[in-house]
Each structure stands twice: as C-alpha cells, then as structure tokens.
Amino acid sequence: MGNLIVSFQFDDVYSSIVFLILMGLFMINLIGCTLKILPGQLRKMKDSYYPQPKVDGENLHVKNMNGENFKNILERKRFKVTLTENGFKASKHRIGNIGSSITHLGIIIIVLGSFLSGIFAEEGFFNMVPGDVKSFPDYGFSLKLDDFYLDFKENGSVDQYNSVVTVTELGQDPYQKTLWVNNPLKVKSLNFYQTTYGWGSRLMIEDDEGKLIETKLLRNGESHFYQNEHLSIYLYGFFPNMTITQMGEPITMTEEKINPHYAVMLYEFGQHIGNYILEPGQPIDYGESIMYFEDSILYTGLTYRKDFGYFFVLAGSILMTLGIILSFYFYPKFIVMEDNSVKTVTRQNTWGFNYQVKRLVEDSIAKEE
Amino acid sequence: MDIIFLEELFFTIAFIGYTLAAVLFFIFVALKSEKLGRFAVILTTIGFGIHTIAIILRVIESGRLPFTNQFEFATSFAWGIVLCYLVLHYAYKFTGVGAFVMPIAFLVMGYASMLPKTIKPLMPALQSGWLYLHVGTAVVSYGAFAVAAGLAFMYLIGEKQRKSGDGKSVLPKSEVCDYLSYRVIAFGYLMLTLVIVTGAIWAKAAWSRYWAWDPKETWSLITWLIYSVYIHLRFNRGWKGRPAALFAVIGFICVIFTFIGVNTILPSIHSYR
Numbered sequence: 001m002g003n004l005i006v007s008f009q010f011d012d013v014y015s016s017i018v019f020l021i022l023m024g025l026f027m028i029n030l031i032g033c034t035l036k037i038l039p040g041q042l043r044k045m046k047d048s049y050y051p052q053p054k055v056d057g058e059n060l061h062v063k064n065m066n067g068e069n070f071k072n073i074l075e076r077k078r079f080k081v082t083l084t085e086n087g088f089k090a091s092k093h094r095i096g097n098i099g100s101s102i103t104h105l106g107i108i109i110i111v112l113g114s115f116l117s118g119i120f121a122e123e124g125f126f127n128m129v130p131g132d133v134k135s136f137p138d139y140g141f142s143l144k145l146d147d148f149y150l151d152f153k154e155n156g157s158v159d160q161y162n163s164v165v166t167v168t169e170l171g172q173d174p175y176q177k178t179l180w181v182n183n184p185l186k187v188k189s190l191n192f193y194q195t196t197y198g199w200g201s202r203l204m205i206e207d208d209e210g211k212l213i214e215t216k217l218l219r220n221g222e223s224h225f226y227q228n229e230h231l232s233i234y235l236y237g238f239f240p241n242m243t244i245t246q247m248g249e250p251i252t253m254t255e256e257k258i259n260p261h262y263a264v265m266l267y268e269f270g271q272h273i274g275n276y277i278l279e280p281g282q283p284i285d286y287g288e289s290i291m292y293f294e295d296s297i298l299y300t301g302l303t304y305r306k307d308f309g310y311f312f313v314l315a316g317s318i319l320m321t322l323g324i325i326l327s328f329y330f331y332p333k334f335i336v337m338e339d340n341s342v343k344t345v346t347r348q349n350t351w352g353f354n355y356q357v358k359r360l361v362e363d364s365i366a367k368e369e
Numbered sequence: 370m371d372i373i374f375l376e377e378l379f380f381t382i383a384f385i386g387y388t389l390a391a392v393l394f395f396i397f398v399a400l401k402s403e404k405l406g407r408f409a410v411i412l413t414t415i416g417f418g419i420h421t422i423a424i425i426l427r428v429i430e431s432g433r434l435p436f437t438n439q440f441e442f443a444t445s446f447a448w449g450i451v452l453c454y455l456v457l458h459y460a461y462k463f464t465g466v467g468a469f470v471m472p473i474a475f476l477v478m479g480y481a482s483m484l485p486k487t488i489k490p491l492m493p494a495l496q497s498g499w500l501y502l503h504v505g506t507a508v509v510s511y512g513a514f515a516v517a518a519g520l521a522f523m524y525l526i527g528e529k530q531r532k533s534g535d536g537k538s539v540l541p542k543s544e545v546c547d548y549l550s551y552r553v554i555a556f557g558y559l560m561l562t563l564v565i566v567t568g569a570i571w572a573k574a575a576w577s578r579y580w581a582w583d584p585k586e587t588w589s590l591i592t593w594l595i596y597s598v599y600i601h602l603r604f605n606r607g608w609k610g611r612p613a614a615l616f617a618v619i620g621f622i623c624v625i626f627t628f629i630g631v632n633t634i635l636p637s638i639h640s641y642r
Contacts, residue, residue, distance in 0.1 A: 318566075
C-alpha cells in the first residue's frame with residue numbers, strides 16, 4: 001500500500017503526474033468549451049440579434065397599460081429600444097453574453113500562472129541573528145540583520161515580530177528597512193517575508209580555572225558534543241518566562257525575559273546522566289569542566305520568494321470575478337412588446353426578470369393615472 | 370456593568386429571539402396563520418437588531434471586527450444568515466422562507482454559544498486590512514448559502530405538500546423557491562469567489578505563497594467547485610427543481626464542513642480557535 005502511495009506520488013498529490021494530467025485535461029476541456037461557445041456569444045452581442053419569446057411564455061401585458069409610457073420607462077432604465085411594425089423590442093446588458101467566457105479565460109490564466117509558479121518560482125528560507133549578513137550574488141545585493149525584536153501586548157502575548165535589515169545593493173547607498181508579518185520587503189524581484197523566530201542560547205564551557213574552552217550558540221532542540229569529557233549537552237529549551245506544568249514539564253508563559261531558565265540534558269557516551277533546569281550563568285560542574293548558558297538572543301527566520309506566476313494568477317482572478325459579475329448581474333435581458341403582448345426573454349433569471357418587468361408595467365399605468 | 374457582560378446579554382437575548390422566531394415560523398407554516406408569520410418576522414428583525422448591538426459592543430471592546438476566532442466567526446455567520454434572510458424577506462415578502470432559514474441561524478447561534486467568547490488580541494498573522502475583506506465576504510457568502518439551502522428545503526417540502534394534495538399553503542410557489550435559491554447561490558458564489566481571491570492575495574503578503582493547499586483552502590475550493598457544477602448543470606443542462614434543490618443542500622453541507630469540520634478535524638494554518 002505504501003509503495004502504491006509513493007509510486008503514484010499521493011504523498012505529494014498536488015505535484016503528482018496524475019494531478020498534473022487531470023489539470024491538463026481540465027484546461028483542454030475549458031479552452032475547447034470556451035472556443036465553442038464564444039462565437040455564439042459574440043453574435044448575440046450584436047444589436048441585430050433578438051431571441052424569439054416563447055409562444056407559451058407569460059404575457060405581462062395588462063389592461064390600461066400605455067405602450068409609450070412603458071417604452072419611456074425602459075429607456076430611462078437604459079434599455080436599448082428598437083421600434084418594430086407592431087410595437088418595439090428592448091434589450092439591455094448584451095455584454096453579459098460573454099460573462100462565462102471571461103470567467104473561463106480568468107480560470108485558464110490562473111491555472112497558467114500556477115504552472116508558471118510551479119516551474120519558475122524561486123523560494124528559500126534562512127535564519128539570522130543580529131549582525132549576520134546574507135548575500136544574494138545573483139541579484140547583486142545583500143541583507144544584514146541589524147536588529148530583531150518582538151512587540152508585546154499588555155497580556156504578554158506577541159504583538160508583532162520585527163526584523164530590521166540593511167539592504168546593500170551594488171552601486172547604491174545602503175538603506176534600512178523593517179519587515180514584519182504582513183509587511184514583506186521587496187528588493188529587486190525578491191520578496192522577503194517574516195516567517196519564524198526563535199531563541200539562540202550561548203553555551204559556555206570553561207575549565208576549573210575559569211578559562212574559556214568552547215562556546216557555541218544553540219537553538220532549542222540542538223546539542224553540542226564536548227569531546228574532552230565525551231559529553232553531549234542537549235538544550236531541551238530556553239524558557240524566557242518559565243513555569244512548570246502539573247505534569248512537570250517546563251513551559252514559557254510569554255516570550256518576555258521575565259524568569260529565564262534553560263532545560264538541559266547531559267549524555268556521556270550516549271548514556272543519559274542528568275536533567276537540569278538552569279538560570280542564565282548557573283553552572284553545571286562536570287569533571288574538570290564548568291558549563292553554563294550565558295544568555296539568549298532572538299533569531300529571525302525569513303522566507304524569500306520570487307514568483308512572477310502570481311501576477312498571472314492575480315490578473316486571472318480579476319478577470320474571473322469580473323466574468324462572474326457579468327454573468328449574474330449583467331445578464332442579457334430582452335423585452336418584446338407587440339400588440340397586446342409583453343414578453344421577456346432571458347436565460348439567467350426568468351422569474352426575477354419577469355418580477356421586475358411586472359413592476360415596470362405597473363409603473364407605466366400609475367404614471368398614466 | 371461592563372461591555373463584555375452587556376455583549377453576552379445581548380447575544381443571549383438575540384439567541385432566544387431567533388429560537389422563538391424559528392418556532393413561530395414553524396407554527397405559522399403548520400397553522401397557516403398570517404398573523405403569526407408577521408409576528409415571527411418582527412421577532413427576527415428585533416433579534417437581528419439586538420444581535421447587531423452585541424456585535425457592535427464586541428467591536429468597541431476589541432477595537433476590531435469580530436472575525437478572528439471560531440466564536441466570532443460563528444456569531445458573524447449567524448448574523449450574515451439572518452441579514453440575507455431579512456433582505457430577501459423585505460424585497461419579496463415571502464414570510465414562509467423564515468421557517469427554513471431561521472432554524473439554520475438558530476443552530477449556528479447554538480454552536481457559537483458553546484464556544485469560548487474571550488476576546489484575544491489580534492495575532493501577528495491576522496494584522497492586515499485583508500482580514501476584513503476576506504472574512505467579511507465569507508460571512509455574507511456563507512449566510513447566502515444557508516438561505517439558499519433553506520429555500521431548497523422549502524422547495525422540497527412544498528413539493529411534498531403538493532403531492533399530498535394539500536392545496537392551501539403559505540409557502541411561495543415552488544418555481545419561486547427554485548429561482549430564488551438559484552439567485553441567492555449566484556450571489557453567494559460571487560462572494561465565495563471574492564473570499565478565495567482576497568485570501569490568495571493576503572496569503573501572498575503574509576505567508577509568501579498565494580496558494581498552499583492548506584485544508585481550508587482546499588475545502589473552500591471544493592465548495593466553490595460544487596457550486597460551479599450546480600450553476601453549470603442548471604444553466605446548460607436545465608437542472609431545476611428537485612435535483613437542483615438537493616444540490617443546494619449538498620453544497621451547504623460542504624460549507625458547514627469548510628467552516629467547522631476543517632477547523633476542528635484537520636490540521637490547518639487557518640485554525641484560529
């Protein structure tokens with residue numbers, strides 16, 4: 001079963017061949033359907049086209065109605081009126097004929113854009129601590145993280161994550177920008193997004209005379225192997241505002257450094273030898289060495305992405321929405337008044353249009369009275 | 370009395386109002402008493418006014434529109450349903466529609482009443498003007514689909530009544546239910562399209578990708594496709610009446626799953642509890 005899932009790429013179904021083939025078939029279907037219906041729709045947009053009312057269609061004519069008044073009302077309602085031998089014909093919103101084709105065209109452009117994104121989009125992710133520089137030689141610029149800080153709300157929860165960066169482009173003066181969630185930074189064609197953050201904790205290892213032997217910046221869940229003592233120092237987590245749950249688990253209540261503690265595990269030759277909850281600077285004496293976490297700093301995680309397929313998706317979305325509005329709210333409407341007969345023709349909303357026209361017919365009598 | 374207390378009080382009164390209105394609408398349909406129907410509409414309108422006050426109080430207290438967790442969306446959803454119903458009622462004067470729409474509003478309000486009502490600060494990912502467009506259109510869209518499902522139910526019940534030879538009925542003609550259901554779905558469909566489009570634009574600004582096949586995105590697309598099929602079958606294949614009504618109900622079940630199921634069952638970056 002597992003092999004079947006993997007061989008059909010169902011573990012990543014939206015990138016699988018099966019899905020792509022289905023999308024391809026859908027596109028062929030949609031393009032074919034649109035090409036088939038479009039000529040007819042264009043023909044119906046011409047003023048010369050008038051559909052025939054159904055013979056058994058509801059006659060909205062009422063006694064006393066004045067055709068001239070009715071015609072004037074329709075003209076005021078922006079109907080285009082054409083006189084005939086026995087009366088007149090009126091039409092409105094012929095543009096709505098192509099609503100469905102515009103919607104389909106929008107969908108085709110969206111899918112095309114998503115294919116372009118899939119093929120050409122560039123995306124990456126990196127972490128930085130203040131002072132780090134990330135170069136993008138292909139694009140001729142670099143980013144230096146000047147600062148990363150959190151804004152807090154009154155209840156201690158995080159209000160926003162802010163990365164302050166200096167952008168240095170070739171041949172230009174460096175400039176500083178701040179990006180936060182929902183406020184990406186665009187440099188040339190690359191967009192940078194505030195994606196994640198975390199704590200980097202400075203591990204210090206000294207000998208018994210206080211001389212620094214090793215130092216390393218550890219993220220939560222990372223470990224450092226100290227060869228002299230064959231020790232693995234595993235940082236389970238840094239908790240800036242620690243409390244212990246009823247289950248005995250350390251957690252942090254907020255990200256503010258109010259009650260900072262480190263949860264550390266030691267392993268010697270792979271054997272677990274102890275768990276420690278430490279304050280900053282609080283040492284673990286082990287053999288001839290002293291280990292402690294000096295302090296922690298925040299690191300930022302940024303995503304970068306270049307994706308011109310998005311502009312196709314955006315254009316397609318606008319077209320699709322426009323097409324739907326045309327289809328449902330600017331659908332073609334026809335009224336034929338001849339002798340003692342008033343009939344409507346519309347495909348979209350027969351009942352609703354009849355309801356509106358009945359009111360207009362009533363208005364034409366009221367006006368006369 | 371603080372604002373939160375008043376908000377909960379008004380919410381509860383609105384809930385009671387909707388419940389009573391739903392019961393009255395049922396009795397109205399059963400007994401065919403126009404007076405009861407008018408009273409049910411008045412009760413719904415008053416309940417809606419009080420519900421609106423409750424929402425305004427929450428907006429004052431939180432400093433933003435109530436769109437950020439499951440309770441806030443549920444209460445807005447119920448508000449959207451009643452709003453769509455009242456617009457439809459005052460435009461066409463079909464009182465009987467309430468008997469099928471208000472029970473849905475009652476259920477959604479009941480669901481909202483079981484959720485935690487605490488006001489939480491806006492998390493960083495939600496701090497965007499797109500929130501109001503994206504969720505605002507979702508409220509109206511879901512509300513419209515609920516009303517359409519109510520109309521579809523009404524069609525199915527009306528059909529049964531006619532078959533059993535019950536001549537006099539306070540329900541609108543089945544042709545009217547059928548057309549109104551279709552038109553309301555068309556409106557909901559346009560709004561759902563806007564929900565998806567604004568969501569994609571927002572996702573691009575917040576998460577770098579306009580589409581990531583998150584369960585909420587996938588299910589909103591499934592819902593959109595179901596209503597797309599409904600519209601095509603109706604327009605090109607002449608599906609009206611019973612099959613269209615059943616389809617409208619299936620579409621609404623899909624809406625409910627997108628709203629509640631995805632948030633509670635599936636792991637999603639859209640799960641704002």
